[in-house]
Amino acid sequence: MLARNQYGKAENRVVRIFRDTPRHAIHDLNVSTSLRGDFAAAHTAGDQSHVLPTDTQKNTVFAYAKSQGVDPIEDFALALGRHFVDDVEPVTGARIEIDEYAWERIEVDGRPHDHSFVRKGQEVRTTAVTIDGEGSDQQVFVVAGLRDLVVLKSTGSEFAGFLRDEFTTLNETHDRVMATSLSVGWRYCHAEVTWQASYDAIRAALLEQFASVHSLALQQTLYEMGRTVLERRPEVAEIRLSAPNLHHLLVDLERFGLDNRGEVFHADDRPYGLIQAAVQRDDSPAADRAWETMAGFW
């Protein structure tokens, strides 16, 4: 009756300093590991003989941060996942998820400082690597992405011509503020990718499309983002986007003798629209397994 199960150590907060020269570099990560395999006895009989403790997984994460490096996070996740599956007997699958927080150098007298940093604060870069099976049957899925990339355009967005029913009261608009906090994940076709370059190009494409597309709906903007990434980046098989519509409500100032032509808004908290879409290559096999347990993507 035991169905699927996994266990691991979540949110290992690894900070890795590279200090081989006086010009240090910093990588600031949140690493979660999950192992899958033959753990039935631990559940049904309390027998831990197949269970590598989560404390050991934590130790492994920190040791690998030294011995394998952490940059880029996709390689770090692959190294960890392969280790658990290949080197630990009862483990037949692993999921490694890593968040990376960006830092930039503090400027002193116009020059970037060697060892002092300020947290950048924008989006969190993410990866989720799934390793399934051993030996020649082993499957590897790499999803990379970002979250908390908050964007807004103050014009160039409409919402009109929508379906109406007896509960519809919304007015059409041909000029509104459109804002969202992007969560995006893209699945690579394989694991032979120049990860950093791919990430940078995809992030730039997402921002560029958000800015450039004259939007008739958030759905359309998301689709154009996804389509552009697939067109430009052959290494990407599929991209999923989840975007809350962060409503900016125009405030009625006529009551106070003031006009308000798209100038003063109340940024509302809840409820918010939530748009989720996936864009996929026609010729690419689906791989839902790569996305399991990832909140927010459908």
Next chain:
Amino acid sequence: MLARNQYGKAENRVVRIFRDTPRHAIHDLNVSTSLRGDFAAAHTAGDQSHVLPTDTQKNTVFAYAKSQGVDPIEDFALALGRHFVDDVEPVTGARIEIDEYAWERIEVDGRPHDHSFVRKGQEVRTTAVTIDGEGSDQQVFVVAGLRDLVVLKSTGSEFAGFLRDEFTTLNETHDRVMATSLSVGWRYCHAEVTWQASYDAIRAALLEQFASVHSLALQQTLYEMGRTVLERRPEVAEIRLSAPNLHHLLVDLERFGLDNRGEVFHADDRPYGLIQAAVQRDDSPAADRAWETMAGFW
């Protein structure tokens, strides 16, 4: 190239007061709706003619809170989901998720007050209803559950006999604090259930098993919880549990001439173990569709 997609209004904060008599009742909900169907044109061409605005979904939620009631949340979710699928032409599927926050009456002079309440603060009750398809082919999945139920036992928990590798440094223990914040979801076999009674019985069983099982590992405790629910509640087809191991680290006080036999702990934040398990009836078909987009369950 557009793959699956859905959209809706998330986190409608509905408070429903029943006040037909001087003894009021309160239901405090967070309702999220998502619609699925033929929305390709909205993505690829910006054509909204099939898109029922998320604002309309919000209006519907509040109107149904009046006309259909909200108690229990499973029925409210079913009513909303069926309305969207059955009554809105382009909609072929819906997912309705509801959180409920519990309140209890304030006591005045030893008697529960008629219209004054204090938020109970313990677990959040949840449901996620999925409606798939129309007419006689329509499939309905009801998952109910809870989250943020924080439990701790101060003895009766061991962790020993585990697998060791070169990164293992953990000591075995035969008496430790075990604490977790439970997220549990259970999928019903059908939708003809006395929801409140079922919820109450399952919650009680979960707490009872946590308390009573002498635990050799959190995995074992979770499995016993799940098994017990399936044994006692024939209406449940499957149950999934996600449990962070909230580490309580024994503080070394010998350095200060004090012994510490399981008395003083540091409650650590991160990292934490994370154990996820599903227990399922042998004879029950899987239904992963019911769980999609639900964070934390695997």
Next chain:
Amino acid sequence: MLARNQYGKAENRVVRIFRDTPRHAIHDLNVSTSLRGDFAAAHTAGDQSHVLPTDTQKNTVFAYAKSQGVDPIEDFALALGRHFVDDVEPVTGARIEIDEYAWERIEVDGRPHDHSFVRKGQEVRTTAVTIDGEGSDQQVFVVAGLRDLVVLKSTGSEFAGFLRDEFTTLNETHDRVMATSLSVGWRYCHAEVTWQASYDAIRAALLEQFASVHSLALQQTLYEMGRTVLERRPEVAEIRLSAPNLHHLLVDLERFGLDNRGEVFHADDRPYGLIQAAVQRDDSPAADRAWETMAGFW
């Protein structure tokens, strides 16, 4: 040019189990210490010879949790504060702040379990003890309180007859939902108090007044709460209350052919009203020092 300064260790998460009998008890605390004194050289010259490390303060908190006990938190805070001021030479003042999270026993077969607990989840109990000076001049201030006590009354609340200016659009109401999340602190006249009994009586009085007072404004309710506490509890010199007005907006359902007489509300997040008031004995000297750095009270 250095003005006032303090330093300490914040948020020590102490869990103390009493297990002298099979019926265990649990106390779950968040303890923050701050020291004041002659620390100028640490700031101006980097000289740490007067600085007791914050790591040592942490060790002291955990050691005292064993040797002095933690129950009630006011006594624990007094013991810690007096130790730092009396026993550590350069320290001339201390502020100890403690939050306590309540737990209750899990029921199994109708009986409270000996060593299994569920977090209660309602309000957080707080104390802030200030020790100022040494020897016979030493002053001791004890503030106790609570926060996150969320209460709501579904009728018995009005808001009318208010001041109007050119920006006023609010309608008067004689029946509304009133809800708040109470933060309350009360300063004791002295430190010879039966802390637990005093806390229980004050908490009950606050809830009772919230429920019983027919409210013409949140200000009035807060004042009646404070006045009642001072009348009933001679050990209290002053009480401060901070209460967000958690707006519950009646939803217009007439648009959909439904009436809504105080039944369906949208619980709004932001903005919220914020009402802060202090009630004090006429004959009690002010003691602003006791309240410094406590967010939310004015």
Next chain:
Amino acid sequence: MLARNQYGKAENRVVRIFRDTPRHAIHDLNVSTSLRGDFAAAHTAGDQSHVLPTDTQKNTVFAYAKSQGVDPIEDFALALGRHFVDDVEPVTGARIEIDEYAWERIEVDGRPHDHSFVRKGQEVRTTAVTIDGEGSDQQVFVVAGLRDLVVLKSTGSEFAGFLRDEFTTLNETHDRVMATSLSVGWRYCHAEVTWQASYDAIRAALLEQFASVHSLALQQTLYEMGRTVLERRPEVAEIRLSAPNLHHLLVDLERFGLDNRGEVFHADDRPYGLIQAAVQRDDSPAADRAWETMAGFW
């Protein structure tokens, strides 16, 4: 028995777009207002005739965002505060607090876009303006500042030579990671300041000092930050700094045959050191009133 009291509308989320030309500008604010004055009757008798509703305060904030502009936030806060005190009869004092979230333009083809923005994500800029009294006796206090500026230096920080007692176990270190999330507020001598230029110069000085000072303790770094600001900016009377010591714990990798010379750290959550200091001009009168209710500063 009613002592001091104030009330207002907290967290008005104002987004102001300037769109007089195709090159839009965005200001994203969180505005809280509090009024002080003759409100005793509202508390003791429920008489609202002196009470300007918090809803009106909200309306005023949004109307002024249009009519007065919002840039810089210090001027917006001054305009709001003076309006309430000067124009609303029973109001004799006001406190206006504003947070500002920074945005930057999205780059498309190497050029900053006219109307598409990405949230910058770094520190929050703050101001707290206090207006006290009317007419020629009116006092005005302007505090400006920032919070959530997260900085780290990977070397150039020591902690040694500290006081030891029986609870001290910490080792001395001459090379550690020092990290903090800065909250800083500075009080201006008067209100005739070029706010933006002053803010930019102070922010730069804080970062520069953090980077440049070889630190013997966080206290010393904070003091040098404060001293430098006072030396360079004659318009500043006083500066207060609150800095959690975000501990980065060196991970013991020798157990796994790896050395770790300041390369791999665990970023711990709690507890954390907390250092608070104020630096003030010798010849400047104290003004604690300007700082009341501001959490975190002492």
